[in-house]
Amino acid sequence: MRIYKNFGILSKSSIVIIGGTGKIGRMLVKLLQDSGGKIFICSRNLRKAEKIAKTLGVKAGDLNLIKTANIVIISVPIENTIEVAVQAAEKMEEGLLIDVSSVKIGVADKILAAIPSKIEYLSLHPLFGSGIRNFKGKNMVFIKLREGKLTNAMIEYLKWKKLNLIEASLEDHDKKMAAIQVMHHYAYICLAVGLEEFASINELINFSTTSFKTTLRQLKKISKNINVVLDIQKRNIYAFKARKKFLNIANSLQNMDSEEIKKVTEHLLKFSKLDLK
Known part of the structure; x- marks a missing residue:
């Protein structure tokens, strides 16, 4: 009891x-x-x-x-x-x-x-x-x-x-989830589709780094929950804005010139200080 x-x-x-x-x-x-x-x-x-x-x-x-x-x-x-x-x-x-x-x-x-x-x-x-x-x-x-x-x-x-x-509030929740779920999952969705433009998944596995295997595990996890993931992409009213922002940022970083590298470095350094439990 x-x-x-x-x-x-x-x-x-x-x-x-x-x-x-x-x-x-x-x-x-x-x-x-x-x-x-x-x-x-x-x-x-x-x-x-x-x-x-x-x-x-x-x-x-x-x-x-x-x-x-x-x-x-x-x-x-x-x-x-x-x-x-x-x-x-x-x-x-x-x-x-x-x-x-x-x-x-x-x-x-x-x-x-x-x-x-x-x-x-x-x-x-x-x-x-x-x-x-x-x-x-x-x-x-x-x-x-x-x-x-x-x-x-x-x-x-x-x-x-x-x-x-x-x-x-309802609004605050969905705005935060537009970043944490919509944009986050969308990045994985784009990666999943884009990877096979280079080679089959089985071929890529043979060349896997430890980091890439971690990513593949996350993609596998998402694939098992794909209906929920896609439903959130469709139903969150801030989802389109989040996806558009993601694509605009990706496009702005295409050349990886010195200015873009500086921008990327500044943003990534913020993550290095995170205390994740």
């Missing part, structure tokens, strides 16, 4: 995770297991949900669980988040609705406008992968869209889990 701190209202809550059989859903189960709340996972495939729930030490059920839930977390693909969230909120008597979408504008604002005013609404974005074992020091963005007792209890719990919580 887990030993947990008493988080009052959260410890007495029924927590339903829709999409709980996915990688992020399973990570959320692990994150919330010390809260004392009763956790349930819902999926279109009840048999699969029951099997995974058993391995995680929680319960599974169908969407009727929402009617008695205090907290409902939406962990589905971005394209389905609005529909699933609104349908869930309509079934809730009261309580807290949470989304974990990687894109906020065009998703969270639409959900907020559509759900009943009696429902609290918190938008989260875990800035880490599903395979982590320790949440201490990991970054998570939170946006309080309709605050209440459950919202504040959840935030206090996440602080207790030693997450590095970053409060943001």
Whole structure:
């Protein structure tokens, strides 16, 4: 049996995770297991949900669980988040609705406008992968869209889990993600397409440096998550601007003359001073 701190209202809550059989859903189960709340996972495939729930030490059920839930977390693909969230909120008597979408504008604002005013609404974005074992020091963005007792209890719990919580607005989140996700991933996408202009991937592997192998591992990781990566490229409203800026910078550095080298050196030196943990 887990030993947990008493988080009052959260410890007495029924927590339903829709999409709980996915990688992020399973990570959320692990994150919330010390809260004392009763956790349930819902999926279109009840048999699969029951099997995974058993391995995680929680319960599974169908969407009727929402009617008695205090907290409902939406962990589905971005394209389905609005529909699933609104349908869930309509079934809730009261309580807290949470989304974990990687894109906020065009998703969270639409959900907020559509759900009943009696429902609290918190938008989260875990800035880490599903395979982590320790949440201490990991970054998570939170946006309080309709605050209440459950919202504040959840935030206090996440602080207790030693997450590095970053409060943001919808706009600020998506602007930052335009650099961190859109531009970052776009650079890898361009590299993936461009590499085969020189030789096949198998041929390039034979000439790999240690650094290049690290890059190939990152490309492999992105390829396994390509639908999410491309969805963010399409849905973040600042994505086109980020890609355009990236291409303009790349074009401005084509010649690598003395002025361009000076510019590159100045920028790279800033990264040499970073304290990355």
